[in-house]
Amino acid sequence: MTATAAGTGTGTGQRGDGIGYYGRPVLHDPVWKKEVPLYLFTGGLAGASSVLAAGGRLTGRPGLARAARRAAFGGTLVSPALLITDLGRPSRFANMLRVVRPTSPMNMGAWLLSLYAPAAGAAAALDALGALPRVGGVADASAGVLGSLLTTYTGVLLADTAVPAWHEAGRDLPFVFAGSAAASAGAAAAILGPPPEAGPARRLALAGFAAEQAALRRLEGRLDPVVAAAYRDGPAARYLKAARWLGVAGGVTLALAGERRRRAVAGGALLLASAVATRFAIFKAGFQSAGDPAATIVPQRARVRS
Amino acid sequence: MSTTELQPRVGFFTDTSICIGCKACEVACKEWNDVPEERHGFSGTSYDNSGRLGANRWRHVAFVEQPAPPQRNGDGQLRWLMSSDVCKHCDRAACLEVCPTGALFRTEFGTVVVQEDVCNGCGYCVPACPFGVIDQRAGDGRVWKCTLCYDRIKVGGEPACSQACPTKSIQFGPLALLHSRAAERVEALRKDGQPGARLYGADHGDGVGGMGAFFLLLDEPEVYGLPPDPVVTTRDLPGMWRAAGAAAAALAALVAAAVAGGRR
Numbered sequence: 001m002t003a004t005a006a007g008t009g010t011g012t013g014q015r016g017d018g019i020g021y022y023g024r025p026v027l028h029d030p031v032w033k034k035e036v037p038l039y040l041f042t043g044g045l046a047g048a049s050s051v052l053a054a055g056g057r058l059t060g061r062p063g064l065a066r067a068a069r070r071a072a073f074g075g076t077l078v079s080p081a082l083l084i085t086d087l088g089r090p091s092r093f094a095n096m097l098r099v100v101r102p103t104s105p106m107n108m109g110a111w112l113l114s115l116y117a118p119a120a121g122a123a124a125a126l127d128a129l130g131a132l133p134r135v136g137g138v139a140d141a142s143a144g145v146l147g148s149l150l151t152t153y154t155g156v157l158l159a160d161t162a163v164p165a166w167h168e169a170g171r172d173l174p175f176v177f178a179g180s181a182a183a184s185a186g187a188a189a190a191i192l193g194p195p196p197e198a199g200p201a202r203r204l205a206l207a208g209f210a211a212e213q214a215a216l217r218r219l220e221g222r223l224d225p226v227v228a229a230a231y232r233d234g235p236a237a238r239y240l241k242a243a244r245w246l247g248v249a250g251g252v253t254l255a256l257a258g259e260r261r262r263r264a265v266a267g268g269a270l271l272l273a274s275a276v277a278t279r280f281a282i283f284k285a286g287f288q289s290a291g292d293p294a295a296t297i298v299p300q301r302a303r304v305r306s
Numbered sequence: 307m308s309t310t311e312l313q314p315r316v317g318f319f320t321d322t323s324i325c326i327g328c329k330a331c332e333v334a335c336k337e338w339n340d341v342p343e344e345r346h347g348f349s350g351t352s353y354d355n356s357g358r359l360g361a362n363r364w365r366h367v368a369f370v371e372q373p374a375p376p377q378r379n380g381d382g383q384l385r386w387l388m389s390s391d392v393c394k395h396c397d398r399a400a401c402l403e404v405c406p407t408g409a410l411f412r413t414e415f416g417t418v419v420v421q422e423d424v425c426n427g428c429g430y431c432v433p434a435c436p437f438g439v440i441d442q443r444a445g446d447g448r449v450w451k452c453t454l455c456y457d458r459i460k461v462g463g464e465p466a467c468s469q470a471c472p473t474k475s476i477q478f479g480p481l482a483l484l485h486s487r488a489a490e491r492v493e494a495l496r497k498d499g500q501p502g503a504r505l506y507g508a509d510h511g512d513g514v515g516g517m518g519a520f521f522l523l524l525d526e527p528e529v530y531g532l533p534p535d536p537v538v539t540t541r542d543l544p545g546m547w548r549a550a551g552a553a554a555a556a557l558a559a560l561v562a563a564a565v566a567g568g569r570r
Contacts, residue, residue: 019528020528020531021370021529021530022349022351024531025438026438026528026531026532027436027438028435028438028439028440028441029432029433030429030432031429031432031442048557051558051561052561052564052565055561055564056565058565059565059566061565086428086429087426087427087428088426088427088429088442088446089425089426089447089448090426092407092425092427093426095407095409095424095426096426098407098408098424099407101406101408103403103404103543104405104430105404105543106406106430107406107407110406148554148557148558149550151557152549152550152551152553152554155546155550155553156543156547156550159539159542160404160434160539160543161400161404161433161434162400162433162436162539166433167539170545170546172549173549174546174550174552174553174554175549175553177553178556178560179560181557182557182560182561185561200564200567201564203564203567204560204561207560207563207564208560211556296533297533297534300533300536301528301534303534304534304535
């Protein structure tokens with residue numbers, strides 16, 4: 001770190017201070033724990049699987065639709081548990097539904113999950129029971145629409161903070177999560193579904209992974225280099241690299257799997273692991289960004305000067 | 307801001323040019339509000355060993371040791387800048403706007419306060435605050451910050467920190483009055499050969515709509531650990547929601563393309 005003269009607006013001017021107030025962060029670190037990136041994964045898997053289930057029903061693929069509904073139901077069971085565990089006062093989780101507040105993506109997400117979960121649950125249950133096919137169709141459609149939003153609102157959840165690496169990526173994070181969740185839904189359906197109907201699942205997995213990687217590239221490219229550093233260094237960069245290679249390996253395995261289930265399971269598992277790594281990369285980038293006073297100060301200072 | 311204020315909007319004017327770094331405000335705040343103690347060692351950088359604002363520190367005195375501007379003293383001289391930081395009680399408060407439970411609310415005085423019986427410790431307000439003020443208390447799970455002594459001002463008193471301040475560096479009162487007093491003070495300091503004197507947070511056109519606690523500083527805000535151009539994160543929320551909607555549509559399109567192909 002280099003010292004700067006007093007009044008130049010970058011530091012206290014003392015030797016070894018770094019930027020700002022003795023190089024200390026301006027922002028507090030987020031207090032969220034590993035449950036949050038895991039939820040970003042399970043919520044996305046559930047939501048995108050419901051979209052795939054609706055697509056499977058509409059195109060006459062009952063086996064594919066059933067597999068996707070089961071994946072969605074699994075994600076739906078786990079997601080609220082993860083969110084409640086992460087609270088500082090878990091017993092007060094119901095306070096989330098005390099108000100309706102559009103400026104709080106977390107509040108909107110709580111309402112969304114409260115509407116989506118019964119729809120996804122009903123779709124899976126009616127399918128398993130073979131009962132009320134028409135109601136099942138309505139459940140599939142509702143879960144599909146709500147699920148698509150459940151998949152992408154989480155990008156806004158992170159972006160609606162003062163953390164530069166999240167906030168400045170607000171236009172791109174929903175697309176990263178949409179692509180990643182599509183890959184997960186395709187992978188899960190390829191694992192769980194009947195191989196003869198797995199074609200769409202494989203195609204969705206590959207296209208979703210490609211979309212996720214393209215959105216990540218766009219995200220990094222649009223950020224101020226001082227802010228983008230959070231994605232290029234440290235644990236975030238390592239998770240991103242892991243996500244990329246797990247995804248490539250999974251995609252190739254799945255593409256060559258044909259109707260061989262073992263290969264489909266292996267490829268799908270690699271793609272699911274890749275999606276988890278992507279969520280942890282973005283989660284970690286937020287902590288790195290909040291802890292870096294330059295990421296907060298430099299772009300703001302440039303704004304004030306311009 | 308709400309248009310149905312029952313009281314004139316009140317706040318703090320912290321004139322850092324007369325702060326002597328005594329930390330009486332930190333102590334008075336802790337005593338009155340029963341804020342838990344913290345263990346901390348030497349920072350090794352200055353006389354500031356209490357670090358920063360957080361769940362257990364609602365006033366924090368920054369202590370800057372820096373080369374003096376040449377026009378004041380000879381080269382090689384040092385000067386000390388001291389400033390008592392506090393929650394800004396923003397006009398557009400990110401903590402309040404992102405709070406999913408309504409635990410954070412706007413009082414009749416225009417201040418921002420956490421209802422501790424409602425907060426469920428989701429932690430959303432923590433990274434939302436552009437100043438790094440509000441934080442979660444370890445072992446408690448809920449978030450805590452300055453209340454501008456809501457209990458004291460409700461009965462006509464003044465906050466503990468401003469009452470304890472021996473130099474009147476921290477002044478409490480109706481914001482309109484404090485603003486005019488601050489403008490005069492900046493003018494006087496500049497005439498007195500302090501060209502770096504400036505107000506921070508007194509402009510209602512800034513990114514947080516003006517601050518209920520504003521400051522007179524002698525150097526750039528970041529020197530004191532304050533962000534130079536804070537913006538309430540929710541200002542950009544409409545564009546983010548549009549992106550989420552577009553991404554949801556893109557997801558549906560990806561699935562449609564995948565199922566539109568052949569059966570295999």
